[in-house]
Amino acid sequence: MINDKNSQKIVDIIQNFARKHSLFVLAYGTGCGAIEIPPTMTSRYDAERFGIRGAATPRQADVLLITGYLTTKTVKRVIRVYEQMQDPKYVIGFGSCTINGGMYWDSYNTIKVLDRYLPVDIYINGCMPRPEAVIEGFIKLQKKIMEGRAEGAKHYKENLEWYRANQKKVLGPTTPHIQEYNW
Amino acid sequence: MEEKKAQILEKLQKVFPEISETKNDFPYNRVDLRIEKNKIPAILFYLKDEMGYKHLVHITCVDWLEEGKFEVIFIVWSPVDKIKVFVKTFLDRNNPVMDNVDMIWRQANTYERELREMFGIQFEGLVAPKEFILEDWDDMPPMRRDFDTEAYARKRFFARPGREDARDVRQTIAERTGEEIPDFAKKYSR
Ligand code: SF4
Numbered sequence: 001m002i003n004d005k006n007s008q009k010i011v012d013i014i015q016n017f018a019r020k021h022s023l024f025v026l027a028y029g030t031g032c033g034a035i036e037i038p039p040t041m042t043s044r045y046d047a048e049r050f051g052i053r054g055a056a057t058p059r060q061a062d063v064l065l066i067t068g069y070l071t072t073k074t075v076k077r078v079i080r081v082y083e084q085m086q087d088p089k090y091v092i093g094f095g096s097c098t099i100n101g102g103m104y105w106d107s108y109n110t111i112k113v114l115d116r117y118l119p120v121d122i123y124i125n126g127c128m129p130r131p132e133a134v135i136e137g138f139i140k141l142q143k144k145i146m147e148g149r150a151e152g153a154k155h156y157k158e159n160l161e162w163y164r165a166n167q168k169k170v171l172g173p174t175t176p177h178i179q180e181y182n183w
Numbered sequence: 184m185e186e187k188k189a190q191i192l193e194k195l196q197k198v199f200p201e202i203s204e205t206k207n208d209f210p211y212n213r214v215d216l217r218i219e220k221n222k223i224p225a226i227l228f229y230l231k232d233e234m235g236y237k238h239l240v241h242i243t244c245v246d247w248l249e250e251g252k253f254e255v256i257f258i259v260w261s262p263v264d265k266i267k268v269f270v271k272t273f274l275d276r277n278n279p280v281m282d283n284v285d286m287i288w289r290q291a292n293t294y295e296r297e298l299r300e301m302f303g304i305q306f307e308g309l310v311a312p313k314e315f316i317l318e319d320w321d322d323m324p325p326m327r328r329d330f331d332t333e334a335y336a337r338k339r340f341f342a343r344p345g346r347e348d349a350r351d352v353r354q355t356i357a358e359r360t361g362e363e364i365p366d367f368a369k370k371y372s373r
Binding site: 106111112172 | 316317322325330332336337339340341342343
């Protein structure tokens, strides 16, 4: 372990550079926005040239892309998925439904403000965002990672009680799907 | 097609004299009829076994809030006649109970579960898990018309502040540029 502050800085830069160029995105489609992911990933827009790729399981993924509205039932699963992911991990809120409810703002069964439940690093607005916007969002995320500001996971760890309280308030105190998670 | 429809009605009326035909806007391939709720399994059995209406298209419900009724509609289709038959029945809105029909079509079970959850209609003898789509639901069934989804959403979920005083885009632009909003656009303004 390097104790010297300056050497740590250099290590961080190298680490961030490496992380930034290999973003594995978990293939977990919620809401209608997931339909924009295939064109983003395939030959037309080819997100792989930025180092953005799909990952099959949460434990291999770096980015959790929330592609749209989340019903109360889905958000429980999404929280579990997020907690299974290993560091480094980032959350992208995709579409206006994750920002303020979008066109489902008065729905009885969808949550509205995603950052109350999960630490969102980047929001991409639009209903639904086009692949250009998605790539733009990813590039913003890469920039944030490079600057060392993409610290959603750390924020979640530090404010776990606040997030848990929010989750429990909306998802019910008896929700069996959320287990206490220990890093 | 007209004769075919008339034949269907005639045949049904011989066995079930109490059915009444209701009007619809599809002259060629659709017959609507209404019957009391306790005759529903009988007429569906008859349609399926005797008249070849083998295919259950849908079971749905209309909430007649003002009249205090639910109207449950069974849609069946015959691959031979190519005609849809809508079998409708009224239930009391305060006590919506009717017979289960999933012994006729197994897939009716799913539709009945949905109606039970979304409208609160009880099907006697329905064997199915308690929950269908909603989890931990503790309010009125959400598809009833007197369920206020906006109030419920406001009460239950976090909202991002700033939504309430969201303004009409036209208003903002008009103030910024000093232009008038044209009359035709005003009626869409909030
Ligand atoms: S933002 Fe629009 S496209 Fe995205 S999930 Fe919501 S309604 Fe669908």
